[in-house]
Amino acid sequence: xxxxxxxxxxxxxxxxxxxxxxxxxxxxxxxxxxxxxxxxxxxxxxxxxxxxxxxxxxxxxxxxxxxxxxxxxxxxxxxxxxxxxxxxxxxxxxxxxxxxxxxxxxxxxxxxxxxxxxxxxxxxxxxxxxxxxxxxxxxxxxxxxxxxxxxxxxxxxxxxxxxxxxxxxxxxxxxxxxxxxxxxxxxxxxxxxxxxxxxxxxxxxxxxxxxxxxxxxxxxxxxxxxxxxxxxxxxxxxxxxxxxxxxxxxxxxxxxxxxxxxxxxxxxxxxxxxxxxxxxxxxxxxxxxxxxxxxxxxxxxxxxxxxxxxxxxxxxxxxxxxxxxxxxxxxxxxxxxxxxxxxxxxxx
Amino acid sequence: xxxxxxxxxxxxxxxxxxxxxxxxxxxxxxxxxxxxxxxxxxxxxxxxxxxxxxxxxxxxxxxxxxxxxxxxxxxxxxxxxxxxxxxxxxxxxxxxxxxxxxxxxxxxxxxxxxxxxxxxxxxxxxxxxxxxxxxxxxxxxxxxxxxxxxxxxxxxxxxxxxxxxxxx
Amino acid sequence: xxxxxxxxxxxxxxxxxxxxxxxxxxxxxxxxxxxxxxxxxxxxxxxxxxxxxxxxxxxxxxxxxxxxxxxxxxxxxxxxxxxxxxxxxxxxxxxxxxxxxxxxxxxxxxxxxxxxxxxxxxxxxxxxxxxxxxxxxxxxxxxxxxxxxxxxxxxxxxxxxxxxxxxxxxxxxxxxxxxxx
Numbered sequence: 001x002x003x004x005x006x007x008x009x010x011x012x013x014x015x016x017x018x019x020x021x022x023x024x025x026x027x028x029x030x031x032x033x034x035x036x037x038x039x040x041x042x043x044x045x046x047x048x049x050x051x052x053x054x055x056x057x058x059x060x061x062x063x064x065x066x067x068x069x070x071x072x073x074x075x076x077x078x079x080x081x082x083x084x085x086x087x088x089x090x091x092x093x094x095x096x097x098x099x100x101x102x103x104x105x106x107x108x109x110x111x112x113x114x115x116x117x118x119x120x121x122x123x124x125x126x127x128x129x130x131x132x133x134x135x136x137x138x139x140x141x142x143x144x145x146x147x148x149x150x151x152x153x154x155x156x157x158x159x160x161x162x163x164x165x166x167x168x169x170x171x172x173x174x175x176x177x178x179x180x181x182x183x184x185x186x187x188x189x190x191x192x193x194x195x196x197x198x199x200x201x202x203x204x205x206x207x208x209x210x211x212x213x214x215x216x217x218x219x220x221x222x223x224x225x226x227x228x229x230x231x232x233x234x235x236x237x238x239x240x241x242x243x244x245x246x247x248x249x250x251x252x253x254x255x256x257x258x259x260x261x262x263x264x265x266x267x268x269x270x271x272x273x274x275x276x277x278x279x280x281x282x283x284x285x286x287x288x289x290x291x292x293x294x295x296x297x298x299x300x301x302x303x304x305x306x307x308x309x310x311x312x313x314x315x316x317x318x319x320x321x322x323x324x325x326x327x328x329x330x331x332x333x334x335x336x337x338x339x340x341x342x343x344x345x346x347x348x
Numbered sequence: 349x350x351x352x353x354x355x356x357x358x359x360x361x362x363x364x365x366x367x368x369x370x371x372x373x374x375x376x377x378x379x380x381x382x383x384x385x386x387x388x389x390x391x392x393x394x395x396x397x398x399x400x401x402x403x404x405x406x407x408x409x410x411x412x413x414x415x416x417x418x419x420x421x422x423x424x425x426x427x428x429x430x431x432x433x434x435x436x437x438x439x440x441x442x443x444x445x446x447x448x449x450x451x452x453x454x455x456x457x458x459x460x461x462x463x464x465x466x467x468x469x470x471x472x473x474x475x476x477x478x479x480x481x482x483x484x485x486x487x488x489x490x491x492x493x494x495x496x497x498x499x500x501x502x503x504x505x506x507x508x509x510x511x512x513x514x515x516x
Numbered sequence: 517x518x519x520x521x522x523x524x525x526x527x528x529x530x531x532x533x534x535x536x537x538x539x540x541x542x543x544x545x546x547x548x549x550x551x552x553x554x555x556x557x558x559x560x561x562x563x564x565x566x567x568x569x570x571x572x573x574x575x576x577x578x579x580x581x582x583x584x585x586x587x588x589x590x591x592x593x594x595x596x597x598x599x600x601x602x603x604x605x606x607x608x609x610x611x612x613x614x615x616x617x618x619x620x621x622x623x624x625x626x627x628x629x630x631x632x633x634x635x636x637x638x639x640x641x642x643x644x645x646x647x648x649x650x651x652x653x654x655x656x657x658x659x660x661x662x663x664x665x666x667x668x669x670x671x672x673x674x675x676x677x678x679x680x681x682x683x684x685x686x687x688x689x690x691x692x693x694x695x696x697x
Contacts, residue, residue: 038554042564077379117475121402128410132382135414139375139421147421154418158411178476202544307554308547319543 024247025055062240072142081137082241088130089248095119099287119180138230149229153220159320164207166328167200170335184264192263215305254297361387580660586687593654595626600646608639
């Protein structure tokens with residue numbers, strides 16, 4: 001039995017890793033395609049039918065580029081930067097509940113790598129160390145522009161982490177649990193958290209844009225002022241790792257958004273499916289629903305990127321500290337009052 | 349198994365802690381300190397204190413050390429800029445360190461002997477619900493004092509940054 | 517006149533440093549409006565022309581490579597009057613005139629012809645003024661898609677008569693088609 005669990009988890013982890021990588025790969029293509037469509041163009045369509053092999057071509061190009069090191073004594077840290085970014089981007093997926101349990105050959109297979117009861121905090125912890133990749137890389141580049149990019153990334157991430165945490169507190173006040181599987185299970189059917197926590201969702205959304213360094217918060221790598229920011233000095237696959245890590249973390253943060261606020265694997269009418277078609281079908285359908293939600297959020301990220309211009313640095317800080325944090329605190333207070341008023345009968 | 353992990357973790361903790369002090373480059377020592385914090389979080393995990401471990405990582409590695417790195421990177425510390433410290437302050441530093449070490453040693457010697465047997469209270473202390481209840485019932489006063497302390501330091505920081513404005 | 521008052525476009529509006537209200541400073545309404553605009557573009561017709569498979573339709577006034585025409589008997593029309601060289605704004609055309617010998621009557625229509633006729637394709641701007649200036653309808657800018665073939669040698673871009681004069685078989689074909697009509 002013990003060995004079976006190890007094998008089961010092993011297969012599951014490899015599958016998640018593969019899916020994350022696949023998503024990150026095709027996000028690069030999707031980004032270029034969506035950018036093109038929103039600008040009335042067609043986008044890459046030469047490599048394979050409809051450009052389906054474009055990510056492979058890009059990867060091959062990055063692999064065959066010259067490996068360049070700047071004149072610095074910190075070669076080890078220089079290599080560490082992209083590695084840390086990549087590791088932290090991939091680590092979060094360990095606590096995501098990808099679906100309710102499946103019944104395979106008489107065994108209940110839980111579709112979650114590990115169910116720790118502080119799942120949200122784990123996500124936060126990984127998120128907060130993610131900035132080290134950018135900071136160390138930017139500093140070890142021995143380049144003023146890279147360093148400035150790293151500084152911006154660090155200050156931006158710290159500022160927005162606060163608002164993000166506060167918006168999560170309001171959520172956990174309602175769910176009464178920090179475990180992601182409990183939160184996912186609590187949103188059964190139509191009772192998605194976004195309906196109860198619209199303001200919290202908005203704050204979390206804005207902050208996750210900032211945490212993944214996406215436009216309109218991509219000040220760390222803005223080409224106009226910082227010639228690329230923290231990855232100015234990077235080339236070849238190390239550069240590829242930074243870019244890949246950004247897309248992987250975009251996938252993961254879309255997943256977190258879907259799990260926390262958009263009902264994870266729950267969909268209206270899931271009980272009916274379960275009664276009529278069996279638990280396994282309902283569960284597989286749930287996984288599909290989760291991935292549809294994730295794809296929507298990834299599209300949303302790109303949609304925003306090609307709509308909104310970059311914030312100025314002072315606007316960024318003002319938005320973070322003077323708008324989002326007071327709003328998040330007010331949200332906590334209102335949520336607390338409502339919970340008291342409805343005497344814990346909200347939906348739990 | 350657990351013992352081996354403990355020894356490895358302790359070696360990392362002590363090694364990185366020493367490297368923090370010994371390395372000449374301030375950035376390097378900050379990074380060693382981050383590694384030290386991570387290994388300490390590992391120790392917490394070995395106590396099955398998941399909450400404490402994660403919060404330790406979030407607060408120390410994720411926030412405090414990033415701010416520390418931030419300031420060190422901005423200050424651009426070089427060997428040339430390092431000022432030569434007078435002999436007197438060096439002696440004072442050594443003396444004060446010895447005193448601190450003496451106090452620490454004394455407390456450790458006087459401390460209660462290690463418990464050989466653990467009481468089983470039946471409560472799951474890694475669950476945050478239990479932790480919250482303990483914090484807000486048994487340790488209410490110190491908890492609130494800590495929050496007041498944080499508030500005071502926050503107000504102080506705001507006041508410091510607004511100093512010129514108040515004077516004029 | 518100070519720099520503040522100059523308006524090159526003639527549409528200068530005073531910069532307003534209007535205080536934003538709290539709702540405006542959250543940028544939410546503005547962002548939602550922007551999102552609607554961009555999502556509309558997702559469904560509009562794409563303007564890209566997939567080049568090797570599709571080609572853009574040529575404009576009716578398209579001007580490609582020059583050609584020195586022959587008349588329906590296959591004789592060169594050019595009489596080397598030099599009006600094309602005179603009208604050329606880029607000064608790309610040079611020529612040298614020569615008198616026609618009696619035995620060359622079947623080659624040149626007029627009594628004077630251009631023994632050397634060169635267009636420097638690096639200077640030519642394809643304006644078509646030479647075509648307009650020509651009194652003998654000798655030079656035309658054709659509809660050829662290729663304007664100038666790429667090359668590595670600058671000398672190669674000076675097109676002489678061997679490249680500019682209409683090929684004989686083309687002239688024969690033209691004459692045949694005309695008589696058929």
